[in-house]
Amino acid sequence: MDKIVLIVKALPENECFARSVIAAYATRLNPSMEEVSDIKTAVSEAVTNAIVHAYNNDAEKDIRLTASIEGNTLWVSVEDTGVGIPNIVEAMKDFYTTKPSEERSGLGFTIMGTFMSTLQVQSVVGEGTTVVMSKVIG
Amino acid sequence: MIHYEVSKGVLNIKIGGELDHSVATTIKERLDKVIRGGGYEMVVFDFSDLQFMDSTGVGLLLGRYKTAKSMAKPVAIFRPSAPVDKVLKVSGIYSIMPKI
Ligand SMILES: Nc1ncnc2c1ncn2[C@@H]1O[C@H](COP(=O)(O)OP(=O)(O)O)[C@@H](O)[C@H]1O
Ligand SMILES: [Mg+2]
Numbered sequence: 239m240d241k242i243v244l245i246v247k248a249l250p251e252n253e254c255f256a257r258s259v260i261a262a263y264a265t266r267l268n269p270s271m272e273e274v275s276d277i278k279t280a281v282s283e284a285v286t287n288a289i290v291h292a293y294n295n296d297a298e299k300d301i302r303l304t305a306s307i308e309g310n311t312l313w314v315s316v317e318d319t320g321v322g323i324p325n326i327v328e329a330m331k332d333f334y335t336t337k338p339s340e341e342r343s344g345l346g347f348t349i350m351g352t353f354m355s356t357l358q359v360q361s362v363v364g365e366g367t368t369v370v371m372s373k374v375i376g
Numbered sequence: 377m378i379h380y381e382v383s384k385g386v387l388n389i390k391i392g393g394e395l396d397h398s399v400a401t402t403i404k405e406r407l408d409k410v411i412r413g414g415g416y417e418m419v420v421f422d423f424s425d426l427q428f429m430d431s432t433g434v435g436l437l438l439g440r441y442k443t444a445k446s447m448a449k450p451v452a453i454f455r456p457s458a459p460v461d462k463v464l465k466v467s468g469i470y471s472i473m474p475k476i
Contacts, residue, residue: 254394
């Protein structure tokens, strides 16, 4: 199975870089323009969450992305070793945010879930969070 | 890319390129300053050249909506591109800021 791995520092500048890399990789599956922007948006949400929530903007920390292609499905995982999520079900609710003061909308998981075919979140408090998403192309 | 001007009572705020967390943090205060400055009847966000936006953009818009509301001025969104329109639709924001 084909696979790429990308490790970026938790810098806001890398949000654009990371989503562009995954979107470029996905073009192997001949996605429509809409599918490409869905992937970009979902990856941007997961990477931003790692920067803002997991690492509280500590640019020294690493975010690890992997992407693979299986048949006509793109798989993406975004992994951090940050604070973790105490209650994943609550965190995934529409408009739920722990940082309203930073004008977070609480729609990151909503968008990942709507724009991708599947979304799974694994998290251990104090150890980190892994978001795994897939998108069936075509 | 961000550009604003008042014309015929409308404060036009044009944001081009890609609106994410890295951009939002740098333009937030500037936008509030312009909105608080007054001299207009309505705020319009021109998204015709905005190619990308994620949920951080929704948070930025809601924040600026509150600033405009404190001035008793309505806000609308002009010509969002297809990917931006999709995010705005999912967010439900059009119920408070109509698309024009
Ligand atoms: N990688 C992460 N590490 C720690 N907490 C997270 C992470 N991703 C999401 N969260 C938690 O889940 C909540 C909801 O995330 P999201 O739907 O993206 O909304 P927002 O980013 O606007 O707060 C966040 O406010 C945060 O508490
Ligand atoms: Mg988020």
